[in-house]
Amino acid sequence: MDWDDLRIFLAVARAESLSGAGRRLGMDASTIGRRIARLESSVGAALFAKTPQGYALTAEGARLVAPAEAAEQGANAAAEAVGREAGLTGQLRIGAPDGCANYLLPQVARGLCAAHPGLEIQIVALPRVVNLTKREADMAVAVSPPDTGRLTVQRLTDYRLHLAAHDDYLRDAPPIRDLADLRHHRMIGYIPDMIFDRELDYLSETGVQSAAITSNSVSVQMQAIRAGAGVGIVHDFAIPFAPGVRRVLPGRVALTRSFWLIRHADDRASRRLSLLGDLLAHGLRAEVARLESQVAGPSLRRP
Structure with missing residues (x-):
């Protein structure tokens, strides 16, 4: 059985679609489809069933996953051995x-x-x-x-987050001397039902119940803060990329998370x-x- 066919089989099994496998492999979906059809013909069984959700493994396809992954590990090991001297x-x-x-x-x-x-x-x-x-x-x-x-x-590193706002916003907004003052400000944060990890529920630690501008992307939140739209919690490591954004109440709100x-x-x-x-x-x-x-x-x- 050709390793390249098995490589394509694994990509479809993992992506559950021809287009997703094609993006990963740098191939067009029609080519992926032809290669899967060729592999199915060679093994004499259907490996995938097309469903409204995508390509699902058949029982025969599921049995092929472990041998295909073993071949993948062998191919990777061989590539490492050949390329070891080249870096x-x-x-x-x-x-x-x-x-x-x-x-x-x-x-x-x-x-x-x-x-x-x-x-x-x-x-x-x-x-x-x-x-x-x-x-x-x-x-x-x-x-x-x-x-x-x-x-x-593997634990990588801790990182810190603080409330922050742009100087343009702070210049015209009411002063922020304590957490209670945040109720007079436009807050920026995550869309509550799209917080995929409890570690991202930053605003709850400030006592803020809701935000006026929300996004599932922390980068979008930072851009809103940079635009002077309000106050939000940001990574300290992102602040150098946003001139004019500075920390607010750093002695009162200081979060630590880990990667x-x-x-x-x-x-x-x-x-x-x-x-x-x-x-x-x-x-x-x-x-x-x-x-x-x-x-x-x-x-x-x-x-």
């Missing part, structure tokens, strides 16, 4: 919440690519937890450790992915420290 090469897809993806990973990726010119880094910014079981990414940064799945978890590096348990034997994970962890720690050092004032830990 780190190939594609690395990193999933991350959009705050990390927008404000940290571009600089970390720049450093990794500069040190390893044969490396191709893809950054997937998602307002939800990245599904490594479906291989949406090779590794993921998360804001809390998962409690299910065959995954390995975690998540990998599929089957990848522990991969020397390449382990090394890339170590380099990613080091880069993220250094970048958080560098950016947070540019934000003046005390940094208090969450009680």
